[in-house]
Amino acid sequence: MRRYVVELGTGIDLHGADVTKAATRAVRDAISRSCLCGLFEIAGLADPDEMHVRVHVACPFPDRLDATAVGAEVPFGRVTVDVTDGGMVTRGLHVDRLGAGDRIVVALAAVTVSIA
Numbered sequence: 001m002r003r004y005v006v007e008l009g010t011g012i013d014l015h016g017a018d019v020t021k022a023a024t025r026a027v028r029d030a031i032s033r034s035c036l037c038g039l040f041e042i043a044g045l046a047d048p049d050e051m052h053v054r055v056h057v058a059c060p061f062p063d064r065l066d067a068t069a070v071g072a073e074v075p076f077g078r079v080t081v082d083v084t085d086g087g088m089v090t091r092g093l094h095v096d097r098l099g100a101g102d103r104i105v106v107a108l109a110a111v112t113v114s115i116a
Helices: 019-031 037-041 067-071
Strands: 002-013 052-059 078-085 088-091 103-115
Touching (some): 002 019, 002 037, 019 052, 019 067
Parallel strands (some): 052 078
Antiparallel strands (some): 002 103, 052 103, 088 103
16 A cells, blocks of 8 residues: 555534534545545556545544544545544533534544555
8 A cells, every 4th residue: 555645634513512523524624625636647546446545533532423424524435434532622602502512622634545
């Protein structure tokens, strides 16, 4: 396996303290800045599903994260999701209609694309 791309992203849930929501936003943030044309034009990749994509998420309360939902944010490739404790929880603003309290949850994602 050879790594070709490592992209980083940040995701936040402002009102629900939902680590999965924050993590999916972090993955979307990371992949929104990448165009993988070099994998096709230089490395000779023929099918985007041949890519190996490792999603590494650091978030508070990693046991609450839905790794399947996070991995589903990646549109192509063989995806694996690894989760570690990290990220941030900080106090925000409680508004009853918006969620479950006054906690802001921040997740970080590193998305690594490799091909064989």
